[in-house]
Amino acid sequence: MxxxxxxxxxxxxxxxxxxxxxxxxxxxxxxxxxxxxxxxxxxxxxxxxxxxxxxxxxxxxxxGLDVISRQISADGTIKWLFDVGDGNAVEAVFIPEEDRGTLCVSSQAGCAVGCRFCSTGHQGFSRNLTTGEIIAQLWFAEHFLRHHLGRQDRIITNVVMMGMGEPLQNYNELIPALRIMLDDHGYGLSRRRVTVSTSGVVPMMDRLAQDCPVALAVSLHAPNDALRDNLVPLNRKYPIAELMAACNRYLLHAPRDFITFEYCMLDGVNDQPEHAQQLIALVRQYATGGVWCKFNLIPFNPFPQSGLVRSPQSQVLAFAKILSDAGIVTTVRKTRGDDIDAACGQLAGDVKDRTRVGERITQQRTVMLTPVMSRDRKPEGM
Missing domain, CATH: 1.10.150.530 (DNA polymerase; domain 1)
Incomplete structure (x- = not known):
């Protein structure tokens, strides 16, 4: 072979x-x-x-990977569904902004963590992606976009490992992919512009700090163990105290001087003033001086199986104000690609009905196997 x-x-x-x-x-x-x-x-x-x-x-x-479908949102966001064989598919999303172009990349077909608010977790776990399958998403997207936009300069300036799967549960395939992204002979991305998001696989966070430190985002979503156990099942293995200690250790090697905590806002579940106050106490407990973290509040993207509801915008803003008034850097994520199910937590798409995915792949496959081959040659199937 x-x-x-x-x-x-x-x-x-x-x-x-x-x-x-x-x-x-x-x-x-x-x-x-x-x-x-x-x-x-x-x-x-x-x-x-x-x-x-x-x-x-x-x-x-x-x-590369066969492209099953491509959807373009009204806001310019592009989502691709890639065939990874055996009836499995993964999604990648390109998010254009004025000052950057971000690609959200998948690391697994499905996810084993099973967070309540994430539709990918509800589809179950199939397998880890190979290094080639991870990097193929960037390889295809970068060169497709150069052709699509009529440009030869680099389009993708940031990569976030926030697609389908828990990246740190596919560590051995993730690390070579990160090195390809960072290599000046490859995509030449800086460590500050490559972000790995994790639900808190503590031992692998420590290994990442030693092997390939990039920006780190941690899916926190709750201020205490009882609530986080319910929302993020991995917390039962690596509770908040262990997670926060690992974050502090990671900062000794990280390219940024802060950890981003992602916090999905769920109506009546984790969005009350007392939850914000608990977060403030938690952050202060583990602070070693100065600003060591920032919060990114994420509007929940509902799906039927979750039984959860998005917090009202007024509640999100009030929650953000409590954190900000306490001196914690806080942002509210702007949702992108809602109309094509490309927003945070929605990446399950056409893979939800696993019994029919193989049939869809056979029927829908559009053979965009390769990106632009050279300046003068167009990719096949375009």
Whole structure:
């Protein structure tokens, strides 16, 4: 079986080249062709020796993900549904803003954490994605967008691992993908512009701090263990005290001097003034000086199975004011892509009915397997 080169970070690709009897610098050339230029065939790599291209043709390939569907929101948000085989699909979302372009990337097909307010968790867990499947979402989106927008400069400036799945429960595949994103020969993103969101897998937070520290967002959603046990089942294994201590340890290595706490606002559940006061006490208990965290209040995106309701905007703003008045940096997330179910917590989409997903994939597959191959060649199927 030939190797998919999307699975390799630069060091992995260098080792692969050495096994072929080639110099390590060939890996840098390959890496640039694949990630910076979007090449999907070795014939395009004109500065590689013909003998190397012939070796690669028999030992390797560059294979992205089939696109099942693409939806574009009225606000410019784009959601792709990607086929990952065996009746499974994952979603990625591009969010354009004036000063940045953010891609929300999935790390698993489904999710095993089962947070009450997240529709992805309600579909169940299928499997971890490979490094190549994680990076293929960025590879495709970046080069599709360059063609779609008629630009050659980089479109995606930020990546958030906030799509389907718990990234830190797929650690071994996540780390090489992060390294590809950060590599100057790949996508050249800064550590501050790549964010891993976790529901609180404490041991893996410590490993991430050592192996590949990027910006960290923690799905908190409750100020005490009793409530968080109900909303985020993982809290029963790693309670708030352990989670907050891990956050402080992470700050010693993080590219930012704060942790972002995500807090989904649920009407009558976690949005009362006493909950805000408990959060203030919690933050102060673990503060080691200065601003060490910020809160991002997230409007809940309802789905029938949850039994939960979105907090009224007035309640969200009142909650934010209590935190802000206490000196805690607090933002209220603006929802994007609501009309295409691309907002936070909604990424389950066409995967909800798992018994029919294989049928849909067969019927709907649009073969946009590869992004723009070069400046002059359009991707197939466009």
């Amino acid at each position: 030939t190797a998919n080169l999307l699975d390799f970070d630069l060091e992995g690709l260098a080792l692969f080249c050495e096994r072929l009897g080639e110099k390590r610098f060939r890996a840098t050339q390959l890496f640039r062709w694949i990630h910076q230029k979007g090449a999907a065939s070795f014939g395009e790599m004109t500065d590689l020796a013909k003998s190397l291209r012939e070796k690669l043709a028999t030992t390797a390939h560059i294979k």
